[in-house]
Amino acid sequence: MNANLVFLTNLLSTWYLMGLIWMVQVVHYELFDRVGADQFARYETDHTRLITPIVALPMLIELISAMGLIAMSPAGFPRWAAWAGLALIGVVWLTTFFVSVPCHSTLVNGFDQDAYRKLVNTNWIRTIAWSLRGILLGYFTVRLING
Template identity: 60%
Template structure:
């Protein structure tokens, strides 16, 4: 696989996640408090089961291709940008592991306003980081195509 292919894979995985995280942040998470206490545990359980494949696979592709860009930076994509991109992905994974997953685990026991607000509030970290990554990758795609 060459640097251009790795860049394209990373660009696509990143923008997939940008779209998904905004939908989750603005729509999905904001509807969670409307489920009702008697159905909430099932809803949260189903959420985890259904969203995992559509999130985990692209996140894995993104982090692997971000690491690949550090090794195989294509012409027009500076190595410093590859390192920043990888650092952003690592920060997203850390936020997921240490903030969002624990809040989801709390919500698996039943709706808690504090856990719900914590989830929605801390998810802005991932939303912002993925948006920054997407804009950065888009900038370099534009630069590389016009150069």
């Protein structure tokens, strides 16, 4: 695989996930407390089932392509940027599995105000990390295009 294709794959997966996380943070999670207690457990179960396929594969592609950038980067994309990007993915994955997933596991049993607030507030960690990745890759995309 060529370094430019690895970079492009990483850029596209990151920007897809960055857009998705902003929609989830600003719209989707903000509506969780409006579902109603009687329907919430089903809503949360459906949310988890429906969102997993549109998040899991792009996250995996992003991770693999970010590791690829460590091994081979296009000329003009510094190694420190590849490592910084991979570190931000680490922040996203750790927050996902050790904070977000446990909150969703609580919410699947019914609406819980504390778990909901924790989910919304800590999701900013992922939103900021993906945004920083997007900015980093966007910056180097412009530099690579302009030579």
